[in-house]
Amino acid sequence: MVTALPERLAPGTSPRVYHLYGLCLASRWSLPYPQSGAHGIASVEFCEAPASLFPKASAAIGPEQDASWCQHQVLHDGSIYLRWPGLFEFLVKSDGSRVFVRALGGASMEAFHSYLLGPTLSFALLKLGTEPLHATAFVVDEAAVGLMGECGHGKSSLGAAFVQNGHPLLTDDLLVLTEDAIGVVAHPGPPRIKLFPEIGRKLLGTMVARGATMSPLSSKLIVPLEADQACAEAAPLKALYVLAPPADGTKRQKVAIKRASPRRGFVELLRHTFNRTITDSNRLERQFLWCTRLASRVPIKLLSYPRTLSALPAVRRAILADLAR
Numbered sequence: 001m002v003t004a005l006p007e008r009l010a011p012g013t014s015p016r017v018y019h020l021y022g023l024c025l026a027s028r029w030s031l032p033y034p035q036s037g038a039h040g041i042a043s044v045e046f047c048e049a050p051a052s053l054f055p056k057a058s059a060a061i062g063p064e065q066d067a068s069w070c071q072h073q074v075l076h077d078g079s080i081y082l083r084w085p086g087l088f089e090f091l092v093k094s095d096g097s098r099v100f101v102r103a104l105g106g107a108s109m110e111a112f113h114s115y116l117l118g119p120t121l122s123f124a125l126l127k128l129g130t131e132p133l134h135a136t137a138f139v140v141d142e143a144a145v146g147l148m149g150e151c152g153h154g155k156s157s158l159g160a161a162f163v164q165n166g167h168p169l170l171t172d173d174l175l176v177l178t179e180d181a182i183g184v185v186a187h188p189g190p191p192r193i194k195l196f197p198e199i200g201r202k203l204l205g206t207m208v209a210r211g212a213t214m215s216p217l218s219s220k221l222i223v224p225l226e227a228d229q230a231c232a233e234a235a236p237l238k239a240l241y242v243l244a245p246p247a248d249g250t251k252r253q254k255v256a257i258k259r260a261s262p263r264r265g266f267v268e269l270l271r272h273t274f275n276r277t278i279t280d281s282n283r284l285e286r287q288f289l290w291c292t293r294l295a296s297r298v299p300i301k302l303l304s305y306p307r308t309l310s311a312l313p314a315v316r317r318a319i320l321a322d323l324a325r
Helices: 053-058 109-127 155-164 197-210 262-271 281-297 309-324
Strands: 016-020 023-027 043-048 071-074 080-084 088-092 098-103 133-140 143-148 169-171 174-179 184-187 192-195 212-215 218-224 235-243 256-259 300-304
Touching: 043 109, 053 080, 053 088, 053 098, 080 109, 088 109, 098 109, 109 174, 109 192, 109 212, 109 218, 133 155, 133 235, 143 155, 143 309, 155 169, 155 192, 155 197, 155 309, 169 174, 169 184, 174 281, 192 197, 197 218, 197 309, 235 262, 235 309, 256 309, 262 281, 262 300, 300 309
Parallel strands: 023 043, 043 098, 143 235, 235 300
Antiparallel strands: 016 023, 071 080, 080 088, 088 098, 133 143, 133 169, 133 174, 174 184, 184 235, 192 218, 212 218, 256 300
């Protein structure tokens, strides 16, 4: 467990720059990711806040959020304050270029990275004009394949089944896409995956023992992946699969894949945006335009299957066969 931030760099040294989600992330703390001088779609700096910053920001949280697990408030200058009580608090500047950080204690270092580089970073991405999706992605034949679904619909479990079969993970939970002249590009996230312990042991074996608990409210583990189990390079996006909700009578359910119409695909993209908190008119207009373009450029498939571990090999084979058509 930690009560402080990661190791801080020596005074006077330049921030280290990491390349994740297509971003250049400058940090004055050492992070467990490869450093890179590559250009990114935008830059974000992680900073230690002055002592006076967080008490002032936290005072803006109203009593109606006292029982909330994730508390947030848009401040008068457009910056966004985020707090997970007992774990962390963050302040995202109004232009998304800086994230101020404070650890409150009681969480693993892995959880710190997960909250910083997941929900908190999504607010910075929106400020920078980038729309992230709630999806897990892996790589097949040098192309990215995304799985979209609500929490608990099995994105990470199915993604781990592909990792188990030799297809490296690109990102888990937060997916950043950009467009180029050829198509849509999917960018890599941190080399880790979040799984319930039993599922993790079945799919990834003893390496799950290295996982750390994400929060006191969940038994999910943040499992670090080996270098050959994760892809660190961006890849062209070949397809997005929307996972149907788990159904009753799953043992009788068959694996089914159906191409969504552009209209249905547009709706699914809206439903599976990573961050639904920001609803100002500028963001909504940008989001609608982005989802319209994406639905016209990338095949979006509707996927239903039995929610049993024994069914995952058949689901994996069905997706691979669908990709090959």
